Amino acid sequence: MAFETTRPLRFGDCDPSGIAYFPSYMNMLVGVTEDLFAAIDWPWPRLARERNITTPTVRLDATFVHPGFEGDSLTFRCTVARIGRSSLDLHHEVSAAEPLWRAEQRLVATTLDTHRPVAWPDDLRAALSRYMEVEHG
Amino acid sequence: MAFETTRPLRFGDCDPSGIAYFPSYMNMLVGVTEDLFAAIDWPWPRLARERNITTPTVRLDATFVHPGFEGDSLTFRCTVARIGRSSLDLHHEVSAAEPLWRAEQRLVATTLDTHRPVAWPDDLRAALSRYMEVEHG
Amino acid sequence: MAFETTRPLRFGDCDPSGIAYFPSYMNMLVGVTEDLFAAIDWPWPRLARERNITTPTVRLDATFVHPGFEGDSLTFRCTVARIGRSSLDLHHEVSAAEPLWRAEQRLVATTLDTHRPVAWPDDLRAALSRYMEVEHG
Amino acid sequence: MAFETTRPLRFGDCDPSGIAYFPSYMNMLVGVTEDLFAAIDWPWPRLARERNITTPTVRLDATFVHPGFEGDSLTFRCTVARIGRSSLDLHHEVSAAEPLWRAEQRLVATTLDTHRPVAWPDDLRAALSRYMEVEHG
Secondary structure (H helix, E strand, O other): OOEEEEEEOOHHHEOOOOEEOHHHHHHHHHHHHHHHHHHOOOOHHHHHHHHOEEOOEEEEEEEEOOOOEOOOEEEEEEEEEEEOOOEEEEEEEEEOOOEEEEEEEEEEOEEOOOOOEOOOOHHHHHHHHHHEOOOOO | OOEEEEEEOOHHHEOOOOOEOHHHHHHHHHHHHHHHHHHOOOOHHHHHHHHOEEOOEEEEEEEEOOOOOOOOEEEEEEEEEEEOOOEEEEEEEEEOOOEEEEEEEEEEOEEOOOOOEOOOOHHHHHHHHHHEOOOOO | OOEEEEEEOOHHHEOOOOOEOHHHHHHHHHHHHHHHHHHOOOOHHHHHHHHOEEOOEEEEEEEEOOOOOOOOEEEEEEEEEEEOOOEEEEEEEEEOOOEEEEEEEEEEOEEOOOOOEOOOOHHHHHHHHHHEOOOOO | OOEEEEEEOOHHHEOOOOOEOHHHHHHHHHHHHHHHHHHOOOOHHHHHHHHOEEOOEEEEEEEEOOOOOOOOEEEEEEEEEEEOOOEEEEEEEEEOOOEEEEEEEEEEOEEOOOOOEOOOOHHHHHHHHHHEOOOOO
C-alpha cells in the first residue's frame, strides 16, 4: 500500500523563473515523510519523546522531469522500498496533471542526543512495513 | 580549478533535532550555483535578460555523511564534471571540520518563457569549463 | 465573516530551540493570504494573468504571544479590516490550544510589470469585502 | 554605533512576481540578529550552552518601502533601541541603492527549557549596549 497525500504548490514555493523552487520541494518532502510517521501513529515529537529517536535523511536522489507551476495540486505517493537495521528507504513519486518528479530517500533512525544510528524498534519496523512495496509476480 | 565559497550554518538552517535541515542545505546549494555563474560574469539576472536562459535543476543526488551543527562554517567546493549540449553536471563537496555532504547536480539551460532545453551558448560553455575537473594521471 | 484555515506546525517550521521559527510563520501567512484570494475565486495566477496584478506586502506588524511547538495544529482566522484604493488591510489571529500570535498586514495591488500601485478593480473590491469585519453595536 | 552587515538578495529569495519574498527577508533578519550576538562574542550556541538562554522574537513591525530585486546587494544597519529587563528592542534599516525596508524587532531572553523570560545577564547587557542608538542633541 502506498502512502498518499496532496500539497498545493504555492506562490512562495516558486522562483523568479516562474516554476517550483526545488529546495521548497525538499521541504515538502520532509513534511510528507513526517505525515507518513504520523499515519503509523508515531508522529516525530512522540518518537523523540518516547524513543529518543530522530530520523535524519542521509541520502536523497531526486529527478525532476517536468517543472511545477504555481497553483498546481501535487500528489505525493510514497512507498517503503526497504527497512534495514536502522535505515529506511522510501520511494516518492510526485505528480500534478503529469508526473513531475521522483525521489529515493534514505532516512536513518538515530538517537536524539548523540546522532548515532540505532536499530528500528520492532513495533516501528512492523508499522512501517505497512507501506512496503509489494512485488506483483 | 574548483569554485570555492563558504557559508555559515545558521540557527535558521537547523531543525528541532539540533542539526542542519537538509532542505536548507539545498537552498544554500542553489546559492552556490548562483555564485558560480556570477564568478564567470554571467549572474542569473544577466543570463535571463541577455540570453533568455534560466538553469533549473533536473537531477540532484546528495549524500549526507555527517550532521552539520549551528555555528559550523561550511566550505562548498564545486567543480564542473561535464558540459552537455544543454546540461551542466556539477560535483559539490561540503565540509566543516570534516566532510559533511556531497552532491551531484545536473542543471539544464532552458528558455525562460517555454522552459524548454536550449544549447549552451559557446561563450558560456567556454566560461564554465574553467571549473572543469582535471584528471590527474 | 472571517476566513479560516488550518495548518500543521511541522518539524521543518521549528528551530533548534524547539519552537516555531517566525520566518516560517510568515511563509504560512503568505499562503493563508493566497488561500483567501482563491476563496473569492481570484487565485493569484489568475489575478496575474487576467488583471496583471500582484499583491506584495508593504506592512507587517506581528505580535508573538506564546511559542508554537512541533505538532501544533494552527488555526488562522483572517478578516479584512479596510480596503483602500489600492491597499488591503488584513487582520490575522493564529491559535492552537491558545492564541499564539496575531498580525496586521497591508497588501497593495500593484502591476506585475512596473510594481506600481493600481486601484483594486470593483469586482475584486466587492469580493474581498465579504471578509470585512462587522462592527457589532 | 550601528551594527552593519551585507547580504546578497538571491534568486531563491525572490518570488514569481520577480521581487524579494518577504518571509525570506525575515529569515535574513534572524541571521543578522544572529551575527549581532556573534559580534559581541555571544554566538547563540554559546549563549544556549553557557547561559541556557535563547532569544525568540516576540514583536516584529516591518515596513517595505521599495521592492528588492534579484542581484541587489542589501546593507543591513541594526541598532539597539532599548534593553529592558529581559527584552531587547532592535531597529533595522535595510537598503540597496535606496532604502528598501525597515523593522522594529523585540527579542526576549528566555530559558531554553521552559521558554520563560529571564533577565539579561549584566555582561550581555553591557555588551549589547555597544550598539545603542546615541541621541544627538
